[in-house]
Amino acid sequence: MADDILPFSSAFPEANEADWLREVEKALKGKGAETLTRKTADGLGIKALYRESDFAAAADPLGVPGAAPFLRGKTAAPDKWLPWDIRQRFSHPSPAITNAEILRDLERGVSSIEIRVDGSGEDGVQLCTAKDVAAALAGVDASIAGVALDSARGIGTRTAALLGQWAEGQPDAARLKLDFNLDPIGALAKTGTIEGGLDAAFAKTAALAGVLSAKFGAANLYRMDGTIAHEAGASEAQELGGLIAAAIDTLRRLGGKADVAPAADRMIFSVALDANYGIGIAKLRAARRLWARCLEALGLPASPMKLQAVTSARMLTKYDPWTNMLRGTSAAFAGAVGGADMLTVRAFNEALGLPEELGRRIARNTQVIAMEESQLGRVADATGGAWFTETLADDLAQAAWAEFQNIEGEGGFAASLMAGAFQARVAAVREARAKDIARRKIPITGVSEYPLLDEIGAPVADVDPPAPRKVSDAALKRFVPAAPAPGDDAVADALKPIRIAAPFEALRDAAAKAARPPAVFLATLGSLAEFTARADFARNFFAAGGIVSKEPPVPPKTAPELAAAFRASGARMAVLCSADKMYEAEAAGAAEALKAAGAQRVWLAGKHEAAGIDANIFAGADVVHLLKLAQAELGVAQ
Numbered sequence: 001m002a003d004d005i006l007p008f009s010s011a012f013p014e015a016n017e018a019d020w021l022r023e024v025e026k027a028l029k030g031k032g033a034e035t036l037t038r039k040t041a042d043g044l045g046i047k048a049l050y051r052e053s054d055f056a057a058a059a060d061p062l063g064v065p066g067a068a069p070f071l072r073g074k075t076a077a078p079d080k081w082l083p084w085d086i087r088q089r090f091s092h093p094s095p096a097i098t099n100a101e102i103l104r105d106l107e108r109g110v111s112s113i114e115i116r117v118d119g120s121g122e123d124g125v126q127l128c129t130a131k132d133v134a135a136a137l138a139g140v141d142a143s144i145a146g147v148a149l150d151s152a153r154g155i156g157t158r159t160a161a162l163l164g165q166w167a168e169g170q171p172d173a174a175r176l177k178l179d180f181n182l183d184p185i186g187a188l189a190k191t192g193t194i195e196g197g198l199d200a201a202f203a204k205t206a207a208l209a210g211v212l213s214a215k216f217g218a219a220n221l222y223r224m225d226g227t228i229a230h231e232a233g234a235s236e237a238q239e240l241g242g243l244i245a246a247a248i249d250t251l252r253r254l255g256g257k258a259d260v261a262p263a264a265d266r267m268i269f270s271v272a273l274d275a276n277y278g279i280g281i282a283k284l285r286a287a288r289r290l291w292a293r294c295l296e297a298l299g300l301p302a303s304p305m306k307l308q309a310v311t312s313a314r315m316l317t318k319y320d321p322w323t324n325m326l327r328g329t330s331a332a333f334a335g336a337v338g339g340a341d342m343l344t345v346r347a348f349n350e351a352l353g354l355p356e357e358l359g360r361r362i363a364r365n366t367q368v369i370a371m372e373e374s375q376l377g378r379v380a381d382a383t384g385g386a387w388f389t390e391t392l393a394d395d396l397a398q399a400a401w402a403e404f405q406n407i408e409g410e411g412g413f414a415a416s417l418m419a420g421a422f423q424a425r426v427a428a429v430r431e432a433r434a435k436d437i438a439r440r441k442i443p444i445t446g447v448s449e450y451p452l453l454d455e456i457g458a459p460v461a462d463v464d465p466p467a468p469r470k471v472s473d474a475a476l477k478r479f480v481p482a483a484p485a486p487g488d489d490a491v492a493d494a495l496k497p498i499r500i501a502a503p504f505e506a507l508r509d510a511a512a513k514a515a516r517p518p519a520v521f522l523a524t525l526g527s528l529a530e531f532t533a534r535a536d537f538a539r540n541f542f543a544a545g546g547i548v549s550k551e552p553p554v555p556p557k558t559a560p561e562l563a564a565a566f567r568a569s570g571a572r573m574a575v576l577c578s579a580d581k582m583y584e585a586e587a588a589g590a591a592e593a594l595k596a597a598g599a600q601r602v603w604l605a606g607k608h609e610a611a612g613i614d615a616n617i618f619a620g621a622d623v624v625h626l627l628k629l630a631q632a633e634l635g636v637a638q
Contacts (some may be wrong), residue, residue, distance in 0.1 A: 017051065024048075040279065041235035041429050044395045050387035055394065062390075065380040069292035071285070072381040073339040074304030083377025084335070085146065085342040086111045086367045087308070092354060093121035093466045095136040103139055105360060109368040112146030112177065114344065117159045121466035124152045127159055128469045133166045142170060146177035155187045155194070155201055156180070157208050161475035164212050174217040179268060181223035182209060184253075185246050185414050189228050192494030196486030198414055202253045203484035204476075211479045213262065220306065222250060222267040226287075230272035231314050232423075232495035233430025236283050236396055241403025242422060243269060244290045245413040248404075251298070252412065261300055268306040268342075273331040274315045278392070280334025281383055284309065285393035288339075290400055308342040309335035316351040317501040319508055320446025321458040324348035325362055332366050336376035337383055343367060351499060353460035417492040426495065437500055438624040447501045448623065451508075451543040503624045504544055510636050511546025518634040519548040521571035523562055523594060523602075524555050525578035525586050531555070534605040535577040541605075541617050542575075545627030547634070559589050563597035573633055575603040575617065583608040601633050 024033045036048035047054075063069060066076035078084075088110040092098045102113050115136065118124030127133050140147065149159055160180040167176050184201040188194050194201050209221045226243035234242065247267060251260050271287055273280040284307060291305040311331040316324050325348045335343040345366050347359030355363075370376045383389040403425075410416040417423065436442045443449040477483075499505075511518050520542050524531040539549040552565035566574055574594045576587055583606065591602045591612030601614045609616070617626055628638060 017049075020049065041433060042237040042396070042399045044237075044392065044399060046278075046388075046392065050391055052387060054387050055390040062384070065384070068302035069296070070302060070304040071288050071292055072384050073288075074341070076380050078377050078380055080378075082111055083371060084340055086364060086371070087114055087146070087148065087342045087344045088112075088360065088364055089114045089116060089150070089344055089346070091116040091118075091124045092461065093118075093124070093126050093463065095125060095127060095132045098125045098136045099138050101357075101360065102136070104357075105364055106140070106145050108361070108364060110145075110364050112148065112342065113140070114148040114150055114179075116150045116152055117156070117471070118152035119471045120153075120468040122152075122468075124150075126466060126469055127162060128471045130162055130165055130472075130475060133162045137166060142167065142176040142178060143172060144177075146179060148179035149181050151181070151187065153187075153191055155184045155205060156182055157204055158471045158473050158476050160212065161208060161479050162472070164215065164479065165475040167216060173215060176216055176218060178216055178219040179223065180209075180212055180219060180221050181268070182221055183223050183225055183246075183250075185249055185417070186223070186225045186228055188414060188490055188492055189242075189246075189417055189495045190225075192492050194490040196484075197488050198253065198490045200484045200486045201490075202250075204480060206254050207480045207482075207484075208476065209263070213266065220266050220268050222263065223270055223308075224250065224267060225270045227270050227272040227310050227313075228495050229422075229426060230312065231497035232426055233314070233433065233498050234426045234495075235429045236279060236286075237399035237403050238422075238426055238429060239272065240283065240287055240290060240396065240400035241407060242413060243271065243287065244294060244400070244404050245407040245416070247291070248294060248408070249412040249414055253414075260298070264295065264298070264300055265303060268308055270308045270310055271340075272312045272314075273309050273334045273338075274312040275327040275330040277330045277334035277337070278388065279396075280309075280331060281338040282389055282392040282396055284334070284338035284340060285383075285389065286397040286400060289393065289397040290404070293401070304341075306342075307340050308344065309338070309340035310344045311335075311346045313346055313350065313497060314499050316346065316348070316499060317444060317447050318351045318499075318505050319501070320452055320455050321349050321352060322456075323446040324351070325366070328363065329366050329370075332370055333376065336367075336370050339381060349458040349460055352458055354463050356459055356461040358459060414490070418490060420493055423493050423495060430498065433500065434503065435622075438503060438622050439620055440623055441620070442500075444501050444504065447504045447508075448544050450540060453543055453546065453548060504627075507545040507624070507627050507631065509546075510631060510638055514634075514636045516635065517548055518546065518631060518636050519550050519569070519571045519573075520603075520630065520634075521566050521569045521574040521594075521599070522549050522551045523566065523574045523576045523590060524551070525562075525576060525590060526582040528555065530579040530582050531577045534579075537619075538575050538577050538605045538617065541623065542627070542630065544623060545631060547627070547630060559586075559593040562590055563593045566594055566597045566599060572599070573601045573603070573630065574599045575605055576613070577605045580606065580608055583610065588612055603630075 037045045062071045065072040090098050116124035117127045224247045226239045229242045230239045288305050311328050328345050345363040347355030347363045349359040407416045410421050550569040556562040587610040603615045604613045
């Protein structure tokens with residue numbers, strides 16, 4: 001129909017899939033299109049082209065947005081002004097400073113707040129008393145702007161009780177938008193210990209939830225947090241399988257202590273999104289499929305899954321942190337288009353320390369621009385029917401369901417954690433990914449690829465470490481006077497967060513601390529056309545470890561000139577850079593001349609082997625291992 005007005009497609013010849021496949025084979029020099037398929041961490045294939053035959057929707061009806069089973073989101077008509085909840089996280093240890101940050105951000109586009117609580121002040125706000133909560137939330141109208149909690153340590157029952165006590169004093173308490181986010185199993189996964197055991201923890205949680213539920217009708221009580229597994233290195237299927245397993249185990253353990261149906265209805269789910277927005281959109285879609293299947297199996301009525309998308313912390317980098325803005329934007333795009341109900345974008349400078357105003361401003365404005373300028377939330381389920389999205393979401397849901405069944409076979413999520421089974425599977429994926437990162441099969445822009453040794457750092461907040469405090473249990477005792485009898489502590493190996501750039505960043509940190517800046521001499525052979533490609537590769541390779549490349553102002557033409565240029569550079573190590581034919585003729589002689597000029601080690605860019613060559617650097621090599629060797633040769637303390 002559009003071609004009747006603007007005949008774009010008529011300008012191109014007719015084509016079909018067979019024509020495309022022939023062109024692909026020609027471009028790949030005889031290889032088939034299947035060689036373009038890439039695998040996810042779960043082994044799921046992502047093809048270069050998808051067709052309607054890839055997804056048999058008739059076999060599994062998706063329905064429509066806003067209708068049961070809500071696989072395509074909760075509504076067919078997104079809110080024109082606020083299609084999703086812009087949720088900002090706050091973690092400054094001072095309640096007063098946190099309050100100033102909250103009010104500033106609410107005035108500038110944030111629609112709800114999430115306070116990370118830590119009595120020690122190391123990783124969150126010290127909300128330890130009712131006075132602290134009142135100070136942090138002064139001027140906040142929770143009937144308009146939602147208030148959520150995130151406990152850095154423990155289940156969060158004490159903090160939830162303090163928030164409940166504050167909320168009792170607010171007008172029209174039943175309408176307050178509160179997310180208490182109680183999560184005993186998540187606390188076990190995050191910290192590795194539940195004092196008094198899980199039975200006592202769930203008895204206390206259920207008792208408190210019952211009181212809060214009666215007082216605050218609009219509040220969510222529980223949060224199942226898939227980001228814990230993600231930040232520890234889990235695959236997408238492991239994250240989703242663990243997420244659903246945590247929900248089912250929570251409902252199972254609440255059974256007999258609380259009504260399961262209201263508990264399921266007042267539960268939110270947190271999912272991490274990284275810079276791969278295609279996978280991120282499919283992940284959110286798969287999560288809804290999984291929860292709809294669980295509600296059906298439990299005999300509960302279909303209801304929309306309350307999804308909070310949080311941009312990944314493990315993808316953030318300390319070096320070239322400005323690139324984190326692009327990572328956050330890609331993840332936010334996935335959250336908006338994928339239909340997240342709440343979206344939290346991490347500050348781009350979070351990996352460096354506590355974010356200040358610039359970090360929080362970029363985080364909130366990323367969402368504001370996506371919502372108000374890009375209009376991402378105007379269309380319900382924008383990717384619905386896209387063959388790639390539907391196929392990958394289905395594949396991911398199947399893989400996650402298999403992980404969920406594994407966990408159930410191990411006795412449920414808590415039992416799997418205490419046995420270490422889930423952690424072992426996560427560790428296997430994490431280690432495999434680390435190997436691919438070390439070999440740059442998974443590139444990290446600004447760190448493993450295209451690093452900037454003279455980069456401009458990003459600012460962070462200057463915070464004096466506060467004295468550790470203990471969160472008061474006075475409010476909890478008021479809400480739950482009869483504490484359940486404790487048992488033995490529940491213990492598991494904690495799922496500790498990682499950052500995928502950490503191995504390269506450790507090399508950069510070591511180089512920055514060296515008394516003498518590490519440097520390597522680029523020993524170029526032949527003409528500019530012959531050595532440029534590998535000289536660029538070597539420069540980028542060594543910069544990833546904080547090693548400066550020194551180059552002669554004029555390319556040497558003979559071995560004596562090369563030796564003289566090396567001596568003038570002051571370097572202790574050299575890397576030969578040229579084409580393979582030049583290596584065959586001159587590599588051995590050049591290496592001999594360089595070592596005679598004082599080079600402690602001579603490496604070669606490429607796979608050519610010759611006398612005098614101590615190591616080779618090439619695409620697919622273990623870059624982290626080779627950079628550690630190079631730093632050791634250059635006297636950098638590891």
